[in-house]
Amino acid sequence: MGAIDLKQLLESQTLERCPFPIPVGWFFIDYADTLKPGEMRNVFVFDQEWVLFRTESGKPGMADPYCPHLGAHMGHGGKVCGEHLRCPFHHWEYDTAGWCRHIPYAKLMPPQTKKGPILRTLPMVEKYGMLWAWYHPQCEPPSFELPYIPEMEDPTGYAGTRRGTWTAHTCIQEIAENGVDTAHLKFLHGAPAIPPVEATYEGPIMKLDIGRGYIVGTAYGPGLNVMRFTQQGVTATMISYSVPITREKTQMNMSFRHVDYPEGSKELAISKKLIDHMIGAAEGEESAGFESVDFIVWNHKKYRPNPLLCDGDGPVLQFRKWFKQFYPGFEPAAQG
Amino acid sequence: MAVVRVTGRDGVERRLDATNGCALMEALRDANTGIDGTCGGMMSCGTCHVYVDADWLAKLPPKSEDEQMMLDAIGELVELEPGSRLSCQIQVSEALEGLSIRIAPPV
Numbered sequence: 001m002g003a004i005d006l007k008q009l010l011e012s013q014t015l016e017r018c019p020f021p022i023p024v025g026w027f028f029i030d031y032a033d034t035l036k037p038g039e040m041r042n043v044f045v046f047d048q049e050w051v052l053f054r055t056e057s058g059k060p061g062m063a064d065p066y067c068p069h070l071g072a073h074m075g076h077g078g079k080v081c082g083e084h085l086r087c088p089f090h091h092w093e094y095d096t097a098g099w100c101r102h103i104p105y106a107k108l109m110p111p112q113t114k115k116g117p118i119l120r121t122l123p124m125v126e127k128y129g130m131l132w133a134w135y136h137p138q139c140e141p142p143s144f145e146l147p148y149i150p151e152m153e154d155p156t157g158y159a160g161t162r163r164g165t166w167t168a169h170t171c172i173q174e175i176a177e178n179g180v181d182t183a184h185l186k187f188l189h190g191a192p193a194i195p196p197v198e199a200t201y202e203g204p205i206m207k208l209d210i211g212r213g214y215i216v217g218t219a220y221g222p223g224l225n226v227m228r229f230t231q232q233g234v235t236a237t238m239i240s241y242s243v244p245i246t247r248e249k250t251q252m253n254m255s256f257r258h259v260d261y262p263e264g265s266k267e268l269a270i271s272k273k274l275i276d277h278m279i280g281a282a283e284g285e286e287s288a289g290f291e292s293v294d295f296i297v298w299n300h301k302k303y304r305p306n307p308l309l310c311d312g313d314g315p316v317l318q319f320r321k322w323f324k325q326f327y328p329g330f331e332p333a334a335q336g
Numbered sequence: 337m338a339v340v341r342v343t344g345r346d347g348v349e350r351r352l353d354a355t356n357g358c359a360l361m362e363a364l365r366d367a368n369t370g371i372d373g374t375c376g377g378m379m380s381c382g383t384c385h386v387y388v389d390a391d392w393l394a395k396l397p398p399k400s401e402d403e404q405m406m407l408d409a410i411g412e413l414v415e416l417e418p419g420s421r422l423s424c425q426i427q428v429s430e431a432l433e434g435l436s437i438r439i440a441p442p443v
Binding site for chain 2: 107108109110111112114115
């Protein structure tokens with residue numbers, strides 16, 4: 001019998017599944033057409049409830065539910081009044097940036113209301129037909145912008161209405177790590193070989209090339225990933241936009257787009273097959289997409305901060321180092 | 337404990353025992369001088385405005401930026417004087433023995 005390395009043998013007892021806070025970034029909240037001017041509803045993301053609303057002029061807003069005055073939940077009985085969210089309790093009103101703009105009975109507006117926002121709100125943009133919110137644990141303003149995605153934004157040239165939503169019982173970092181874990185593509189997905197991967201990192205952007213041009217992807221922070229799959233000169237695009245619901249639960253959302261090839265063309269058939277393969281099984285492909293194989297691992301694994309990696313594994317540690325920037329102010333608990 | 341001289345809105349002067357460590361606002365509020373102190377010391381309501389006698393002004397700690405902002409807001413409704421202070425920002429101590437103030441008009 002060999003030496004007993006207790007630290008190694010017992011480490012899993014103290015491991016957590018997702019030892020991370022909610023990361024910084026732009027995150028998908030909902031499709032833009034689900035929120036009309038003047039509407040308001042409660043949503044649960046980033047480990048808490050928020051009041052999502054749209055002003056009469058059409059500006060989206062997302063606010064902490066609890067009124068800074070006396071703590072009423074504005075998503076229960078509050079309403080949109082013009083450009084403001086109004087608390088039901090005393091009709092204090094807030095704009096989408098969290099400034100208190102009206103107190104109907106005060107002779108003097110408290111000076112605090114003139115210095116800055118008193119209600120936490122999230123910066124929002126509407127892009128790709130979706131509502132996006134910027135999350136930062138210290139409420140700092142956006143440090144990067146969402147990119148132009150021709151497949152989603154150009155009025156003509158692209159097609160495809162396929163989109164889906166999946167729930168993964170893990171955090172975004174763990175899901176995204178699969179992008180650099182190329183060995184799992186062979187063994188979990190059943191790819192014929194371990195594809196080569198090249199990853200480059202610049203600020204909040206990570207670029208991945210898997211299989212020498214087969215999958216070329218760009219991540220814009222933790223909340224948006226654009227991956228282009230190319231086969232026989234035909235490219236189809238997977239736009240992936242995940243949002244943390246809690247620290248251990250992620251809603252994965254994806255839209256699939258392709259060039260608007262004519263009906264019945266070979267290129268259209270390849271595009272559709274590529275998209276089938278992004279998600280699950282596809283005709284003529286041995287390997288499986290994420291839907292059929294990844295969840296069983298994501299939903300049950302624990303995060304190993306000190307993984308035992310071997311040659312042939314992908315650049316997992318470089319990926320983790322890059323991802324750390326999305327946890328400002330967070331120091332992981334000492335391990336072991 | 338400090339004894340403070342308080343001139344009310346009716347012009348009558350009275351002496352008030354104020355407990356050390358408390359905000360002067362609390363002593364004035366609890367003695368029914370007309371001071372409300374609604375916000376409890378957050379400098380957000382402007383209902384504890386007093387005029388401090390000129391002799392005493394320099395002996396008090398200086399105003400913070402937030403106190404000045406609230407006083408500026410009060411000034412839109414009530415006359416300010418050089419001795420205008422928020423009594424919630426004045427901590428009672430032995431050093432205040434004999435402090436003389438007037439209760440300002442309500443906002």
